[in-house]
Amino acid sequence: MGDAQDGVNSLGGGRVVDKSLSTLARRTVARAFAVVITIFARFLTAVRGIWVGNEPSRKRRIYFANHASHGDFILIWIVLPPRLRRKTRPVAGSDYWLKSPLRSFIGRDVFNAVLIDRNKETRTDDPVATMQEALDRGASLIIFPEGTRNTTGEPLLPFKAGLYHLAQGRPHIELVPVWIENLNRVMPKGEFIPVPLMCSVTFGPSLQLADGEDRETFLARASTALLALKPKRNGSA
Amino acid sequence: MNIHPDLLHLLIGIGAILVLASVVGYVLQRRFSPDGANQSIENLNDRIRAWWVMAVLLALAFIGGRAGVILLFGFCSFAALREFLTLTNARRADHWSLVAAFFVVLPYQYYLVWIDWYGMYSIFVPVYVFLLLPIVSALRGETEGYLVRIAEVQWALMICIFCASFVPALLNLDIPGFEGRNVMLIAFLIVVVQLSDVLQYVWGKLLGKRKIAPRLSPSKTVEGFAGGVLSATLVGAGLWWMTPFTMLQAGMLAFIIAILGFFGGLVMSAIKRDRGVKDWGHVIAGHGGFIDRLDSVVFSAPIFFHLVRYFWSVDPPA
Numbered sequence: 152m153g154d155a156q157d158g159v160n161s162l163g164g165g166r167v168v169d170k171s172l173s174t175l176a177r178r179t180v181a182r183a184f185a186v187v188i189t190i191f192a193r194f195l196t197a198v199r200g201i202w203v204g205n206e207p208s209r210k211r212r213i214y215f216a217n218h219a220s221h222g223d224f225i226l227i228w229i230v231l232p233p234r235l236r237r238k239t240r241p242v243a244g245s246d247y248w249l250k251s252p253l254r255s256f257i258g259r260d261v262f263n264a265v266l267i268d269r270n271k272e273t274r275t276d277d278p279v280a281t282m283q284e285a286l287d288r289g290a291s292l293i294i295f296p297e298g299t300r301n302t303t304g305e306p307l308l309p310f311k312a313g314l315y316h317l318a319q320g321r322p323h324i325e326l327v328p329v330w331i332e333n334l335n336r337v338m339p340k341g342e343f344i345p346v347p348l349m350c351s352v353t354f355g356p357s358l359q360l361a362d363g364e365d366r367e368t369f370l371a372r373a374s375t376a377l378l379a380l381k382p383k384r385n386g387s388a
Numbered sequence: 389m390n391i392h393p394d395l396l397h398l399l400i401g402i403g404a405i406l407v408l409a410s411v412v413g414y415v416l417q418r419r420f421s422p423d424g425a426n427q428s429i430e431n432l433n434d435r436i437r438a439w440w441v442m443a444v445l446l447a448l449a450f451i452g453g454r455a456g457v458i459l460l461f462g463f464c465s466f467a468a469l470r471e472f473l474t475l476t477n478a479r480r481a482d483h484w485s486l487v488a489a490f491f492v493v494l495p496y497q498y499y500l501v502w503i504d505w506y507g508m509y510s511i512f513v514p515v516y517v518f519l520l521l522p523i524v525s526a527l528r529g530e531t532e533g534y535l536v537r538i539a540e541v542q543w544a545l546m547i548c549i550f551c552a553s554f555v556p557a558l559l560n561l562d563i564p565g566f567e568g569r570n571v572m573l574i575a576f577l578i579v580v581v582q583l584s585d586v587l588q589y590v591w592g593k594l595l596g597k598r599k600i601a602p603r604l605s606p607s608k609t610v611e612g613f614a615g616g617v618l619s620a621t622l623v624g625a626g627l628w629w630m631t632p633f634t635m636l637q638a639g640m641l642a643f644i645i646a647i648l649g650f651f652g653g654l655v656m657s658a659i660k661r662d663r664g665v666k667d668w669g670h671v672i673a674g675h676g677g678f679i680d681r682l683d684s685v686v687f688s689a690p691i692f693f694h695l696v697r698y699f700w701s702v703d704p705p706a
Binding site: 346 | 467
Protein backbone atom coordinates (compact mmCIF):
# COMPACT_ATOMS: atom_id res chain seq x y z
CA MET A 152 0.00 0.00 0.00
CA GLY A 153 1.31 3.40 -0.91
CA ASP A 154 4.68 2.16 -2.17
CA ALA A 155 3.65 1.05 -5.67
CA GLN A 156 5.83 3.62 -7.44
CA ASP A 157 8.87 3.31 -5.22
CA GLY A 158 12.01 2.29 -7.04
CA VAL A 159 10.25 2.02 -10.39
CA ASN A 160 12.96 4.00 -12.17
CA SER A 161 15.88 1.91 -11.08
CA LEU A 162 16.83 -1.07 -13.16
CA GLY A 163 17.99 -4.62 -12.62
CA GLY A 164 18.88 -6.25 -9.33
CA GLY A 165 19.15 -2.98 -7.42
CA ARG A 166 15.47 -2.40 -7.81
CA VAL A 167 14.31 -4.80 -5.14
CA VAL A 168 16.82 -3.43 -2.63
CA ASP A 169 15.84 0.14 -3.48
CA LYS A 170 12.22 -0.64 -3.04
CA SER A 171 12.57 -2.30 0.32
CA LEU A 172 14.86 0.51 1.48
CA SER A 173 12.38 3.20 0.61
CA THR A 174 9.57 1.17 2.14
CA LEU A 175 11.63 0.93 5.28
CA ALA A 176 12.31 4.68 5.26
CA ARG A 177 8.62 5.40 4.72
CA ARG A 178 7.66 3.11 7.56
CA THR A 179 10.21 4.69 9.88
CA VAL A 180 8.93 8.17 9.11
CA ALA A 181 5.36 6.93 9.62
CA ARG A 182 6.33 5.51 13.03
CA ALA A 183 7.97 8.79 14.00
CA PHE A 184 4.84 10.66 12.91
CA ALA A 185 2.69 8.37 15.02
CA VAL A 186 4.85 9.08 18.08
CA VAL A 187 4.76 12.85 17.51
CA ILE A 188 0.99 12.87 16.95
CA THR A 189 0.49 10.75 20.06
CA ILE A 190 2.58 13.06 22.25
CA PHE A 191 0.86 16.14 20.85
CA ALA A 192 -2.62 14.68 21.38
CA ARG A 193 -1.80 13.66 24.95
CA PHE A 194 -0.38 17.12 25.66
CA LEU A 195 -3.58 18.75 24.44
CA THR A 196 -6.14 16.38 25.90
CA ALA A 197 -4.51 14.24 28.63
CA VAL A 198 -6.82 11.61 27.13
CA ARG A 199 -7.86 8.66 29.26
CA GLY A 200 -9.53 5.43 28.22
CA ILE A 201 -12.35 4.14 30.42
CA TRP A 202 -13.67 0.60 30.01
CA VAL A 203 -17.20 0.13 31.33
CA GLY A 204 -18.51 -3.43 31.20
CA ASN A 205 -15.87 -4.32 28.64
CA GLU A 206 -12.15 -5.14 28.48
CA PRO A 207 -9.47 -4.70 25.83
CA SER A 208 -9.38 -7.87 23.74
CA ARG A 209 -7.30 -9.33 20.92
CA LYS A 210 -10.48 -10.44 19.18
CA ARG A 211 -11.44 -8.68 15.96
CA ARG A 212 -13.90 -5.95 16.81
CA ILE A 213 -15.76 -3.04 15.31
CA TYR A 214 -15.48 0.08 17.46
CA PHE A 215 -18.23 2.56 16.61
CA ALA A 216 -17.91 6.09 17.96
CA ASN A 217 -19.44 9.55 17.91
CA HIS A 218 -17.74 11.85 15.44
CA ALA A 219 -17.11 15.52 16.11
CA SER A 220 -13.54 16.10 14.99
CA HIS A 221 -10.86 14.80 12.64
CA GLY A 222 -8.88 13.78 15.69
CA ASP A 223 -11.50 11.31 16.92
CA PHE A 224 -9.86 8.13 15.70
CA ILE A 225 -6.48 9.34 16.97
CA LEU A 226 -7.82 9.49 20.54
CA ILE A 227 -9.35 6.00 20.28
CA TRP A 228 -6.14 4.69 18.81
CA ILE A 229 -4.04 6.24 21.61
CA VAL A 230 -6.06 4.77 24.48
CA LEU A 231 -6.05 1.25 23.02
CA PRO A 232 -3.26 -0.94 24.42
CA PRO A 233 -0.24 -0.71 22.07
CA ARG A 234 -0.49 -4.35 21.00
CA LEU A 235 -4.04 -3.73 19.74
CA ARG A 236 -3.22 -0.48 17.93
CA ARG A 237 -1.37 -2.12 15.05
CA LYS A 238 -4.32 -4.18 13.96
CA THR A 239 -7.01 -1.56 14.59
CA ARG A 240 -7.75 0.46 11.45
CA PRO A 241 -9.90 3.59 11.27
CA VAL A 242 -12.42 3.82 8.46
CA ALA A 243 -12.30 7.27 6.89
CA GLY A 244 -13.62 9.17 3.90
CA SER A 245 -11.21 9.13 0.95
CA ASP A 246 -12.58 12.50 -0.19
CA TYR A 247 -10.90 14.08 2.86
CA TRP A 248 -7.90 11.86 3.43
CA LEU A 249 -6.62 11.73 -0.16
CA LYS A 250 -6.85 15.47 -0.73
CA SER A 251 -3.18 16.27 -0.10
CA PRO A 252 0.00 14.17 0.03
CA LEU A 253 0.40 14.92 3.77
CA ARG A 254 -3.15 13.83 4.63
CA SER A 255 -2.74 10.76 2.49
CA PHE A 256 0.52 9.90 4.26
CA ILE A 257 -1.07 10.37 7.71
CA GLY A 258 -4.21 8.47 6.75
CA ARG A 259 -2.64 5.55 4.94
CA ASP A 260 0.88 5.15 6.28
CA VAL A 261 0.63 6.43 9.84
CA PHE A 262 -2.81 5.14 10.79
CA ASN A 263 -3.28 2.48 8.12
CA ALA A 264 -6.81 3.75 7.47
CA VAL A 265 -9.39 1.88 5.43
CA LEU A 266 -10.44 4.58 2.98
CA ILE A 267 -13.97 4.57 1.60
CA ASP A 268 -15.63 6.81 -0.94
CA ARG A 269 -18.59 8.57 0.63
CA ASN A 270 -19.99 9.93 -2.61
CA LYS A 271 -22.85 7.65 -3.64
CA GLU A 272 -23.03 8.93 -7.24
CA THR A 273 -19.42 8.59 -8.30
CA ARG A 274 -18.01 5.73 -6.26
CA THR A 275 -16.91 2.48 -7.82
CA ASP A 276 -16.30 0.42 -4.66
CA ASP A 277 -18.93 -0.61 -2.17
CA PRO A 278 -17.81 0.79 1.23
CA VAL A 279 -19.32 -2.12 3.17
CA ALA A 280 -17.43 -4.61 0.97
CA THR A 281 -14.18 -2.67 1.53
CA MET A 282 -14.67 -2.76 5.31
CA GLN A 283 -15.56 -6.45 5.29
CA GLU A 284 -12.44 -7.20 3.31
CA ALA A 285 -10.32 -5.44 5.97
CA LEU A 286 -12.09 -7.42 8.71
CA ASP A 287 -11.49 -10.66 6.84
CA ARG A 288 -7.78 -9.87 6.76
CA GLY A 289 -7.79 -9.81 10.57
CA ALA A 290 -8.12 -6.10 11.30
CA SER A 291 -10.40 -4.47 13.84
CA LEU A 292 -12.17 -1.34 12.62
CA ILE A 293 -13.00 2.08 14.04
CA ILE A 294 -16.10 3.49 12.35
CA PHE A 295 -18.24 6.57 12.78
CA PRO A 296 -21.82 5.55 12.01
CA GLU A 297 -23.05 9.15 11.93
CA GLY A 298 -21.27 9.31 8.58
CA THR A 299 -19.98 12.83 9.03
CA ARG A 300 -18.71 15.15 11.75
CA ASN A 301 -21.47 16.28 14.08
CA THR A 302 -21.39 20.06 14.37
CA THR A 303 -24.97 20.46 15.58
CA GLY A 304 -26.01 20.96 19.19
CA GLU A 305 -27.39 17.40 19.27
CA PRO A 306 -25.21 14.84 21.04
CA LEU A 307 -25.58 12.30 18.23
CA LEU A 308 -26.80 12.35 14.61
CA PRO A 309 -28.99 9.51 13.24
CA PHE A 310 -26.84 6.51 12.28
CA LYS A 311 -26.30 5.57 8.65
CA ALA A 312 -27.13 2.05 7.58
CA GLY A 313 -23.47 0.97 7.15
CA LEU A 314 -23.18 -0.33 10.71
CA TYR A 315 -26.22 -2.54 10.17
CA HIS A 316 -24.91 -3.96 6.90
CA LEU A 317 -21.53 -4.68 8.49
CA ALA A 318 -23.18 -6.43 11.42
CA GLN A 319 -25.34 -8.40 9.03
CA GLY A 320 -22.42 -9.49 6.87
CA ARG A 321 -20.13 -10.44 9.79
CA PRO A 322 -22.58 -11.33 12.59
CA HIS A 323 -19.97 -12.87 14.92
CA ILE A 324 -17.83 -9.77 15.29
CA GLU A 325 -18.49 -7.76 18.45
CA LEU A 326 -19.58 -4.15 18.09
CA VAL A 327 -18.11 -1.90 20.77
CA PRO A 328 -19.68 1.53 21.40
CA VAL A 329 -17.07 4.23 22.09
CA TRP A 330 -17.96 7.68 23.39
CA ILE A 331 -15.40 10.44 22.79
CA GLU A 332 -15.93 13.32 25.22
CA ASN A 333 -14.87 16.92 24.75
CA LEU A 334 -12.72 16.71 21.61
CA ASN A 335 -15.25 18.90 19.79
CA ARG A 336 -14.43 21.67 22.27
CA VAL A 337 -10.68 21.24 21.78
CA MET A 338 -10.97 21.88 18.07
CA PRO A 339 -14.39 23.22 16.98
CA LYS A 340 -15.16 23.07 13.27
CA GLY A 341 -13.65 25.98 11.40
CA GLU A 342 -10.96 26.75 13.99
CA PHE A 343 -7.34 25.95 13.32
CA ILE A 344 -5.69 26.42 16.74
CA PRO A 345 -6.67 23.74 19.27
CA VAL A 346 -7.41 24.58 22.92
CA PRO A 347 -6.06 22.15 25.54
CA LEU A 348 -8.96 20.52 27.41
CA MET A 349 -9.26 17.14 29.12
CA CYS A 350 -10.81 14.41 26.97
CA SER A 351 -11.95 10.90 27.73
CA VAL A 352 -12.78 7.87 25.61
CA THR A 353 -15.34 5.47 27.11
CA PHE A 354 -15.74 1.90 25.83
CA GLY A 355 -19.09 0.26 26.60
CA PRO A 356 -20.39 -3.34 26.60
CA SER A 357 -20.22 -5.08 23.21
CA LEU A 358 -23.37 -5.68 21.25
CA GLN A 359 -24.31 -7.90 18.33
CA LEU A 360 -27.10 -8.05 15.79
CA ALA A 361 -29.94 -10.15 17.23
CA ASP A 362 -31.67 -12.83 15.14
CA GLY A 363 -34.24 -11.24 12.89
CA GLU A 364 -33.60 -7.74 14.24
CA ASP A 365 -34.56 -5.15 11.62
CA ARG A 366 -32.47 -2.19 10.60
CA GLU A 367 -34.30 0.56 12.49
CA THR A 368 -34.45 -1.39 15.75
CA PHE A 369 -30.78 -2.33 15.57
CA LEU A 370 -29.55 1.16 14.71
CA ALA A 371 -31.69 2.67 17.49
CA ARG A 372 -30.30 0.13 19.96
CA ALA A 373 -26.71 0.87 18.90
CA SER A 374 -27.31 4.60 19.13
CA THR A 375 -28.81 4.31 22.62
CA ALA A 376 -25.89 2.13 23.76
CA LEU A 377 -23.43 4.79 22.56
CA LEU A 378 -25.33 7.70 24.06
CA ALA A 379 -25.50 5.91 27.42
CA LEU A 380 -21.70 6.29 27.69
CA LYS A 381 -21.77 10.10 27.53
CA PRO A 382 -20.57 11.43 30.92
CA LYS A 383 -23.14 13.39 32.87
CA ARG A 384 -22.06 16.71 34.26
CA ASN A 385 -23.82 19.61 35.97
CA GLY A 386 -23.69 23.16 34.83
CA SER A 387 -22.24 22.64 31.39
CA ALA A 388 -23.93 24.21 28.43
CA MET B 389 25.40 24.40 39.76
CA ASN B 390 25.63 25.19 43.42
CA ILE B 391 23.33 23.64 45.97
CA HIS B 392 23.03 25.54 49.20
CA PRO B 393 23.67 23.35 52.26
CA ASP B 394 20.23 24.28 53.65
CA LEU B 395 18.58 23.00 50.48
CA LEU B 396 20.65 19.84 50.62
CA HIS B 397 19.60 19.21 54.23
CA LEU B 398 15.97 19.76 53.35
CA LEU B 399 16.13 17.42 50.34
CA ILE B 400 17.81 14.73 52.44
CA GLY B 401 15.13 15.17 55.09
CA ILE B 402 12.30 14.87 52.58
CA GLY B 403 13.99 11.88 50.98
CA ALA B 404 14.23 10.19 54.38
CA ILE B 405 10.54 10.83 55.12
CA LEU B 406 9.55 9.40 51.73
CA VAL B 407 11.74 6.31 52.20
CA LEU B 408 10.06 5.77 55.55
CA ALA B 409 6.61 6.28 54.01
CA SER B 410 7.43 3.82 51.21
CA VAL B 411 8.62 1.18 53.71
CA VAL B 412 5.47 1.61 55.80
CA GLY B 413 3.31 1.45 52.67
CA TYR B 414 5.11 -1.72 51.53
CA VAL B 415 4.74 -3.45 54.90
CA LEU B 416 1.06 -2.48 55.13
CA GLN B 417 0.48 -3.82 51.65
CA ARG B 418 2.23 -7.14 52.38
CA ARG B 419 0.34 -7.58 55.66
CA PHE B 420 -3.16 -6.39 54.83
CA SER B 421 -3.56 -6.17 51.07
CA PRO B 422 -1.36 -8.76 49.32
CA ASP B 423 -3.92 -9.11 46.50
CA GLY B 424 -4.47 -5.36 46.13
CA ALA B 425 -7.97 -5.61 47.60
CA ASN B 426 -7.70 -3.00 50.37
CA GLN B 427 -8.72 0.29 48.79
CA SER B 428 -7.23 2.63 51.40
CA ILE B 429 -3.84 0.91 51.37
CA GLU B 430 -3.69 0.86 47.58
CA ASN B 431 -4.65 4.55 47.57
CA LEU B 432 -2.00 5.29 50.19
CA ASN B 433 0.68 3.62 48.07
CA ASP B 434 -0.49 5.45 44.95
CA ARG B 435 -0.18 8.67 46.90
CA ILE B 436 3.30 7.84 48.15
CA ARG B 437 4.45 7.04 44.61
CA ALA B 438 3.01 10.37 43.42
CA TRP B 439 4.80 12.14 46.30
CA TRP B 440 8.08 10.65 45.09
CA VAL B 441 7.49 11.99 41.59
CA MET B 442 6.57 15.42 42.96
CA ALA B 443 9.56 15.54 45.29
CA VAL B 444 11.95 14.53 42.52
CA LEU B 445 10.48 17.10 40.11
CA LEU B 446 10.71 19.84 42.72
CA ALA B 447 14.26 18.89 43.64
CA LEU B 448 15.26 18.95 39.96
CA ALA B 449 13.59 22.34 39.54
CA PHE B 450 15.37 23.71 42.62
CA ILE B 451 18.71 22.44 41.36
CA GLY B 452 17.87 23.87 37.93
CA GLY B 453 17.49 27.25 39.64
CA ARG B 454 15.33 30.06 38.38
CA ALA B 455 14.64 28.58 34.94
CA GLY B 456 13.80 25.19 36.41
CA VAL B 457 11.31 26.58 38.94
CA ILE B 458 9.61 28.86 36.42
CA LEU B 459 9.30 26.03 33.88
CA LEU B 460 7.90 23.62 36.47
CA PHE B 461 5.23 26.01 37.72
CA GLY B 462 4.48 27.18 34.19
CA PHE B 463 3.72 23.58 33.34
CA CYS B 464 1.62 23.15 36.50
CA SER B 465 -0.35 26.25 35.49
CA PHE B 466 -0.90 24.76 32.06
CA ALA B 467 -2.16 21.46 33.46
CA ALA B 468 -4.35 23.19 36.03
CA LEU B 469 -5.85 25.54 33.45
CA ARG B 470 -6.58 22.58 31.17
CA GLU B 471 -8.49 20.92 34.02
CA PHE B 472 -10.31 24.07 35.12
CA LEU B 473 -11.50 25.18 31.68
CA THR B 474 -12.73 21.66 30.91
CA LEU B 475 -15.41 22.15 33.57
CA THR B 476 -16.54 25.62 32.46
CA ASN B 477 -19.31 26.67 30.11
CA ALA B 478 -16.86 28.07 27.58
CA ARG B 479 -18.17 27.41 24.10
CA ARG B 480 -17.24 27.98 20.49
CA ALA B 481 -17.66 31.75 20.78
CA ASP B 482 -14.96 31.73 23.47
CA HIS B 483 -12.48 29.76 21.41
CA TRP B 484 -10.16 32.70 20.80
CA SER B 485 -10.31 33.75 24.45
CA LEU B 486 -9.22 30.25 25.44
CA VAL B 487 -6.47 30.18 22.83
CA ALA B 488 -5.23 33.52 24.21
CA ALA B 489 -5.42 32.22 27.78
CA PHE B 490 -3.20 29.22 27.05
CA PHE B 491 -0.81 30.56 24.46
CA VAL B 492 -0.51 34.27 25.33
CA VAL B 493 -1.54 35.00 28.93
CA LEU B 494 0.15 31.97 30.50
CA PRO B 495 3.58 32.29 28.85
CA TYR B 496 3.58 36.08 29.21
CA GLN B 497 2.78 35.98 32.94
CA TYR B 498 5.69 33.59 33.54
CA TYR B 499 7.91 35.67 31.28
CA LEU B 500 7.11 38.71 33.44
CA VAL B 501 8.07 36.73 36.54
CA TRP B 502 11.27 35.65 34.77
CA ILE B 503 12.32 39.23 33.97
CA ASP B 504 11.24 40.29 37.47
CA TRP B 505 8.88 43.08 36.39
CA TYR B 506 6.86 43.24 39.61
CA GLY B 507 4.76 46.23 38.52
CA MET B 508 3.44 44.22 35.59
CA TYR B 509 3.12 40.63 36.77
CA SER B 510 1.13 41.78 39.79
CA ILE B 511 -1.53 43.49 37.63
CA PHE B 512 -1.34 41.81 34.23
CA VAL B 513 -4.11 39.22 34.83
CA PRO B 514 -6.31 41.19 37.27
CA VAL B 515 -6.30 44.39 35.20
CA TYR B 516 -5.25 43.95 31.57
CA VAL B 517 -6.52 40.43 30.92
CA PHE B 518 -9.63 41.07 33.01
CA LEU B 519 -10.60 43.93 30.69
CA LEU B 520 -9.29 42.70 27.36
CA LEU B 521 -10.36 39.06 27.24
CA PRO B 522 -14.15 39.72 27.52
CA ILE B 523 -13.77 41.93 24.45
CA VAL B 524 -12.49 38.96 22.46
CA SER B 525 -15.51 36.88 23.51
CA ALA B 526 -17.94 39.78 22.94
CA LEU B 527 -16.75 40.29 19.37
CA ARG B 528 -18.18 36.89 18.45
CA GLY B 529 -21.65 38.18 19.34
CA GLU B 530 -22.78 35.15 21.33
CA THR B 531 -24.63 36.60 24.33
CA GLU B 532 -26.16 33.49 25.88
CA GLY B 533 -24.56 32.93 29.28
CA TYR B 534 -22.05 35.66 28.50
CA LEU B 535 -21.46 36.91 32.04
CA VAL B 536 -21.12 33.37 33.38
CA ARG B 537 -18.69 32.43 30.61
CA ILE B 538 -16.35 35.41 30.97
CA ALA B 539 -16.47 35.23 34.79
CA GLU B 540 -15.52 31.56 34.71
CA VAL B 541 -12.60 32.17 32.37
CA GLN B 542 -11.34 35.07 34.51
CA TRP B 543 -11.62 32.93 37.63
CA ALA B 544 -9.69 30.13 35.94
CA LEU B 545 -6.95 32.56 34.94
CA MET B 546 -6.68 34.11 38.41
CA ILE B 547 -6.42 30.73 40.11
CA CYS B 548 -4.43 28.69 37.63
CA ILE B 549 -2.06 31.33 36.22
CA PHE B 550 -1.94 34.44 38.38
CA CYS B 551 -1.97 32.85 41.85
CA ALA B 552 0.21 29.90 40.83
CA SER B 553 2.84 32.22 39.35
CA PHE B 554 3.44 33.74 42.79
CA VAL B 555 5.28 30.58 43.79
CA PRO B 556 8.20 31.25 41.40
CA ALA B 557 7.75 35.01 42.03
CA LEU B 558 9.12 34.35 45.54
CA LEU B 559 12.51 34.10 43.82
CA ASN B 560 12.24 37.82 43.00
CA LEU B 561 12.03 39.07 46.59
CA ASP B 562 15.04 41.02 47.68
CA ILE B 563 15.64 40.16 51.33
CA PRO B 564 18.79 41.58 52.95
CA GLY B 565 21.06 38.83 54.24
CA PHE B 566 19.09 36.14 52.37
CA GLU B 567 20.53 36.67 48.88
CA GLY B 568 20.76 33.61 46.67
CA ARG B 569 18.63 31.47 48.98
CA ASN B 570 15.12 32.52 47.88
CA VAL B 571 14.40 29.03 46.65
CA MET B 572 14.14 28.10 50.34
CA LEU B 573 11.06 30.32 50.61
CA ILE B 574 9.38 28.14 47.97
CA ALA B 575 10.51 25.02 49.77
CA PHE B 576 9.13 26.41 53.06
CA LEU B 577 5.77 27.25 51.48
CA ILE B 578 5.35 23.92 49.74
CA VAL B 579 6.55 21.77 52.63
CA VAL B 580 4.21 23.52 55.07
CA VAL B 581 1.20 23.39 52.73
CA GLN B 582 1.64 19.77 51.73
CA LEU B 583 2.46 18.58 55.25
CA SER B 584 -0.59 20.44 56.48
CA ASP B 585 -2.72 18.53 53.93
CA VAL B 586 -1.21 15.18 54.96
CA LEU B 587 -1.44 15.93 58.68
CA GLN B 588 -5.07 17.01 58.35
CA TYR B 589 -5.74 13.69 56.64
CA VAL B 590 -3.89 11.75 59.36
CA TRP B 591 -5.48 13.62 62.30
CA GLY B 592 -8.87 13.33 60.62
CA LYS B 593 -8.47 9.54 60.25
CA LEU B 594 -7.29 9.19 63.85
CA LEU B 595 -9.68 11.49 65.74
CA GLY B 596 -12.07 12.97 63.19
CA LYS B 597 -15.68 13.16 64.36
CA ARG B 598 -17.33 16.51 63.68
CA LYS B 599 -17.54 17.38 60.01
CA ILE B 600 -16.73 20.97 59.05
CA ALA B 601 -18.58 21.14 55.75
CA PRO B 602 -20.33 17.82 55.13
CA ARG B 603 -21.85 18.94 51.86
CA LEU B 604 -18.56 20.17 50.42
CA SER B 605 -15.99 17.73 51.62
CA PRO B 606 -17.16 14.84 53.79
CA SER B 607 -13.60 13.91 54.80
CA LYS B 608 -12.77 17.30 56.38
CA THR B 609 -13.36 17.32 60.16
CA VAL B 610 -12.83 19.87 62.92
CA GLU B 611 -10.32 17.54 64.60
CA GLY B 612 -8.40 17.00 61.36
CA PHE B 613 -8.38 20.73 60.65
CA ALA B 614 -7.19 21.75 64.13
CA GLY B 615 -4.63 18.96 64.42
CA GLY B 616 -3.33 19.49 60.90
CA VAL B 617 -3.01 23.26 61.13
CA LEU B 618 -1.39 23.17 64.58
CA SER B 619 1.12 20.46 63.71
CA ALA B 620 1.94 22.18 60.41
CA THR B 621 2.51 25.40 62.38
CA LEU B 622 4.95 23.57 64.64
CA VAL B 623 6.75 22.00 61.68
CA GLY B 624 6.92 25.45 60.04
CA ALA B 625 8.39 26.97 63.20
CA GLY B 626 10.91 24.13 63.28
CA LEU B 627 12.02 25.01 59.75
CA TRP B 628 12.94 28.58 60.70
CA TRP B 629 16.64 27.86 60.04
CA MET B 630 16.07 27.72 56.29
CA THR B 631 14.14 31.03 56.16
CA PRO B 632 14.87 34.70 56.87
CA PHE B 633 12.36 34.50 59.77
CA THR B 634 12.73 33.97 63.50
CA MET B 635 11.18 30.82 64.92
CA LEU B 636 8.08 32.72 66.08
CA GLN B 637 7.67 34.46 62.73
CA ALA B 638 8.13 31.18 60.84
CA GLY B 639 5.43 29.63 63.02
CA MET B 640 3.01 32.50 62.40
CA LEU B 641 3.58 32.41 58.65
CA ALA B 642 3.18 28.63 58.64
CA PHE B 643 -0.11 29.06 60.53
CA ILE B 644 -1.40 31.53 57.92
CA ILE B 645 -0.23 29.29 55.07
CA ALA B 646 -1.93 26.23 56.58
CA ILE B 647 -5.22 28.07 57.22
CA LEU B 648 -5.30 29.50 53.69
CA GLY B 649 -4.39 26.13 52.26
CA PHE B 650 -7.25 24.50 54.11
CA PHE B 651 -9.81 27.01 52.92
CA GLY B 652 -8.35 26.91 49.42
CA GLY B 653 -9.11 23.22 49.35
CA LEU B 654 -12.63 23.93 50.61
CA VAL B 655 -13.32 26.55 47.92
CA MET B 656 -12.05 24.29 45.16
CA SER B 657 -14.21 21.46 46.54
CA ALA B 658 -17.24 23.73 46.31
CA ILE B 659 -16.50 24.24 42.62
CA LYS B 660 -16.14 20.49 42.08
CA ARG B 661 -19.47 19.81 43.81
CA ASP B 662 -21.10 22.51 41.71
CA ARG B 663 -19.89 20.78 38.55
CA GLY B 664 -20.68 17.29 39.81
CA VAL B 665 -17.16 15.84 39.68
CA LYS B 666 -15.13 14.14 42.38
CA ASP B 667 -11.66 15.05 41.14
CA TRP B 668 -10.37 17.75 38.83
CA GLY B 669 -8.60 15.25 36.67
CA HIS B 670 -7.02 11.83 36.58
CA VAL B 671 -3.41 12.58 35.77
CA ILE B 672 -1.89 11.85 39.19
CA ALA B 673 -2.78 8.37 40.45
CA GLY B 674 -4.22 8.52 43.98
CA HIS B 675 -4.49 12.31 43.96
CA GLY B 676 -6.81 13.06 41.03
CA GLY B 677 -5.79 16.04 38.97
CA PHE B 678 -3.19 18.76 39.26
CA ILE B 679 -5.65 21.19 40.87
CA ASP B 680 -6.45 18.60 43.56
CA ARG B 681 -2.81 18.82 44.60
CA LEU B 682 -2.25 22.51 43.88
CA ASP B 683 -5.39 24.08 45.35
CA SER B 684 -3.91 24.84 48.77
CA VAL B 685 -0.57 26.06 47.36
CA VAL B 686 -2.39 28.37 44.97
CA PHE B 687 -4.43 29.96 47.75
CA SER B 688 -1.53 30.54 50.08
CA ALA B 689 1.21 31.57 47.61
CA PRO B 690 0.12 35.15 46.75
CA ILE B 691 -0.60 36.08 50.37
CA PHE B 692 2.64 34.51 51.60
CA PHE B 693 4.44 36.44 48.86
CA HIS B 694 2.88 39.78 49.79
CA LEU B 695 3.40 39.33 53.54
CA VAL B 696 7.07 38.52 53.04
CA ARG B 697 7.43 41.33 50.54
CA TYR B 698 5.81 43.86 52.88
CA PHE B 699 7.65 42.93 56.05
CA TRP B 700 11.01 41.54 54.91
CA SER B 701 11.94 42.66 51.44
CA VAL B 702 13.56 45.94 50.51
CA ASP B 703 11.86 47.95 47.81
CA PRO B 704 13.88 48.18 44.66
CA PRO B 705 14.73 51.77 43.69
CA ALA B 706 11.68 53.38 42.11
